[in-house]
Amino acid sequence: MDPSLIDLQGLETLLARLREAGYRVLGPVVRDGAIVYAEIGGIADLPRGWRDAQAPGRYRLEPTEAPTLFGFNLGPQGWKRTFHTPTKPFSPGERGWGEGPTGSGPTDEASDPTKPLSLREGGWGEGPAAPAPIPTALIAARPCELAAIRIQDRVLKEGVYLDPHYAARREDTFVVAVNCTTAADTCFCAGMGTGPRARGGFDLALTELVDEQGHRFLVEAGSRHGEELLAAIPHEPAAAAAVEQAQALSRQVADAMTRRLPGGDLRARILERLESLHWNAVAERCLACGNCTQVCPTCFCTTVCDREDIVTGATWRERVWGSCFDDDFSYLHGGRVRPDIASRYRQWFIHKLATWHDQFGTSGCVGCGRCITWCPVGIDITAEAAALLGERP
């Protein structure tokens, strides 16, 4: 299907059609000084006239004179939290140790005060199986984020260990991508081959065009579902000039990116430096806070926490996002495999850029730059890679 043009009213209609079709429509909004993803009712909720200024350890929203709805790049949240949620309760339990194998209601032990509390046969149940799918439309997914979703699909939906919770949430997703027309200082998707123009993984892809001809969006359909939705909203064929304008914007954005990972066989070059002293140099700055793993759209590790509500007495166990920077993340039968920050940073870095290829067939990094922006001390994965390999960043 050839590219089309829609105007602001067309975009409003697109959002309305998605809601009418039963989708929960999530898109970018300004909240607490950042752009985050939340449920939106229409284009009035979008961050019109905002840009994000990003640098290592720095993120600021700045108002602009431009009427753009998508004149920013990325906030701290990726779409990861929509599908691979930060917390996921296992079974709810009464006072004691959860439901066990017999289902809901107080446990026998909790009912009988003469019996000690104990882990019941069957242990902690999974609770109800995966949730019913929630049809979800993502508005303004950036190209690097589409690549990140593809990676998480491979790990959590198509790998050896399936996550039914993730799979259910992903089952009915409509993706409206927005190609980037600006690049943050921390972006490096061009070097990773994941942006700034979406190449797949979307139902519709928009490029925002603002010029003397008005405020319009070039629309490309990436699926039959996308074609059907486009057919249901007012649109017109895009002139060749508009298509060229959109492609030129993508080229400008790619050319504007100053960051890039070192070239060559990066995996092999990194694995040759497992004992480099550079890991110690990074550890002198790294706080092991784990921010980089929480904002990374491909990191998927979790841990398990036990919770208790002291008012109601309810107890439950839940899965929460973990981090390989956590002190006890590598704890195994009496000791930590990675007791110091140098070994933890090395683990994260090498998994992202080298051994991820062995496990999942791609890099674990899509070049979104979030770990650079949200690292409180501004540690930059591209600069550390260059330093490790003895190159100038």
Ligand code: SF4
């Ligand atoms: S490692 Fe950093 S730049 Fe790469 S995908 Fe994760 S957050 Fe983005």
Ligand code: SF4
């Ligand atoms: S690299 Fe930065 S964000 Fe990551 S753990 Fe270290 S200090 Fe925190």
